[in-house]
Amino acid sequence: MDKSGFTTTILHSDRRDDVEHGAVHKPIHVSSEYGYADARELAAVFQGKAGYTYARQGTPTTAALESRVTKMEKGVASVSFATGMAALAAVFTTLLRAGDHLVSSQFIFGNTNSLFGTLVELGVEITFVDATDAEQVKAALRPNTRMVFVETIANPGTQVADLVAIGTLCRERGLVYLLDNTLTSPWMLRGMDVQASLVMNSLSKYIGGHGNALGGTITDTGLFDWSGYPNIFESYRKGPPTGWGLLQIKKKGLRDMGGTLAADAAHRIAVGSETLALRMRKHCDNALALARMLEAHPGVAKVFYPGLPSHPQHARAAELFDGCFGALMGVELVDGIDCFEFLNRLRVVILATHLGDTRTLALPAAHTIYYEMGAQRRAQMGIADSFIRVSVGIEDEEDLLGDFDQALRACMNT
Numbered sequence: 001m002d003k004s005g006f007t008t009t010i011l012h013s014d015r016r017d018d019v020e021h022g023a024v025h026k027p028i029h030v031s032s033e034y035g036y037a038d039a040r041e042l043a044a045v046f047q048g049k050a051g052y053t054y055a056r057q058g059t060p061t062t063a064a065l066e067s068r069v070t071k072m073e074k075g076v077a078s079v080s081f082a083t084g085m086a087a088l089a090a091v092f093t094t095l096l097r098a099g100d101h102l103v104s105s106q107f108i109f110g111n112t113n114s115l116f117g118t119l120v121e122l123g124v125e126i127t128f129v130d131a132t133d134a135e136q137v138k139a140a141l142r143p144n145t146r147m148v149f150v151e152t153i154a155n156p157g158t159q160v161a162d163l164v165a166i167g168t169l170c171r172e173r174g175l176v177y178l179l180d181n182t183l184t185s186p187w188m189l190r191g192m193d194v195q196a197s198l199v200m201n202s203l204s205k206y207i208g209g210h211g212n213a214l215g216g217t218i219t220d221t222g223l224f225d226w227s228g229y230p231n232i233f234e235s236y237r238k239g240p241p242t243g244w245g246l247l248q249i250k251k252k253g254l255r256d257m258g259g260t261l262a263a264d265a266a267h268r269i270a271v272g273s274e275t276l277a278l279r280m281r282k283h284c285d286n287a288l289a290l291a292r293m294l295e296a297h298p299g300v301a302k303v304f305y306p307g308l309p310s311h312p313q314h315a316r317a318a319e320l321f322d323g324c325f326g327a328l329m330g331v332e333l334v335d336g337i338d339c340f341e342f343l344n345r346l347r348v349v350i351l352a353t354h355l356g357d358t359r360t361l362a363l364p365a366a367h368t369i370y371y372e373m374g375a376q377r378r379a380q381m382g383i384a385d386s387f388i389r390v391s392v393g394i395e396d397e398e399d400l401l402g403d404f405d406q407a408l409r410a411c412m413n414t
């Protein structure tokens with residue numbers, strides 16, 4: 001993947017897009033409504049001309065952030081939402097209808113899994129497959145299949161989907177390929193490069209990066225031809241068909257459902273995004289060092305991390321992610337060490353849910369974020385009761401490795 005100019009582009013994005021008084025940051029626009037001197041101009045904006053009307057449909061501040069994410073993804077356009085889940089919910093509820101079929105990876109974020117329960121109640125058929133193998137996706141396709149959904153690296157099991165082959169399959173069959181790029185971020189993978197139609201990034205994670213703002217985006221890569229897609233309302237069949245899908249997601253997801261990103265959160269995320277490349281490198285380096293240390297540790301039974309040769313999709317991850325393997329890992333301790341005892345002995349690591357923060361966070365996944373889904377679904381996702389999810393931060397490496405080591409040793413000595 002060509003990363004030349006990645007950071008320079010982000011740093012100068014606001015200024016080059018639309019300078020306001022020479023400001024290098026897009027200002028935080030707090031206006032709810034936007035006034036016009038000419039009523040005809042107001043009407044024109046309602047009828048599709050670029051501009052702002054009511055902040056539920058976005059502000060110049062959210063638009064500037066959308067522009068940054070579009071540049072990171074090298075896509076055509078993006079729409080921002082209050083959270084990553086709002087972005088995902090907007091896509092599924094606006095592009096799928098009762099009777100449509102969705103094929104999803106069985107290795108997915110718990111809240112997405114829960115959202116799928118709601119979709120099923122609304123009449124959408126969903127088949128879960130092991131998406132590390134594109135053949136399984138292919139075998140699940142039906143005449144009414146509209147969309148395929150996968151996470152690049154799955155939260156929390158770290159399975160790496162067969163992203164390239166699934167992209168080719170979706171292109172051949174004319175299916176919407178929705179990629180959740182949250183764990184990789186556009187610095188490790190661009191949806192484009194695996195022929196995704198739409199890319200979701202939770203901005204709350206690496207892109208914002210500092211645990212101080214929530215947000216999400218949907219980016220249109222421009223690869224999908226919406227002219228043959230049956231679920232686009234007549235009023236959104238305007239202009240080139242590559243834009244229809246995102247227009248409907250924006251109108252329905254923002255205007256009608258109101259999952260809008262606030263301007264001050266957009267600002268904080270935009271500032272965070274400036275150091276994405278720097279942070280991501282350190283996140284990945286720390287994670288690889290920690291994974292190697294833990295895999296060799298007598299207190300640890302198993303480490304799930306795509307950067308380790310023992311990971312089933314290590315070779316694929318090495319090829320796709322350009323030598324970086326992300327910063328999320330799963331750890332299972334040896335029998336006899338209680339995962340709660342271990343976690344309680346950590347001093348640097350914070351016991352908290354969330355990932356992609358600058359600080360290292362850990363939690364017992366089966367007992368917390370994956371508690372509600374039940375044992376059967378957890379087993380399908382490869383999450384044992386003792387599975388500890390670790391989101392590796394950017395602390396000094398020796399402090400981080402030292403913290404895990406001291407906690408493990410204390411447990412082994414008792």
Ligand SMILES: *Cc1c(COP(=O)(O)O)cnc(C)c1O
Pocket residue numbers: 083084085086109112151155180182183202203204205214215216355
């Ligand atoms: C966190 C996360 C989401 C949801 O993002 P929010 O911004 O927290 O709503 C979706 N997918 C994955 C893989 C995530 O890790």
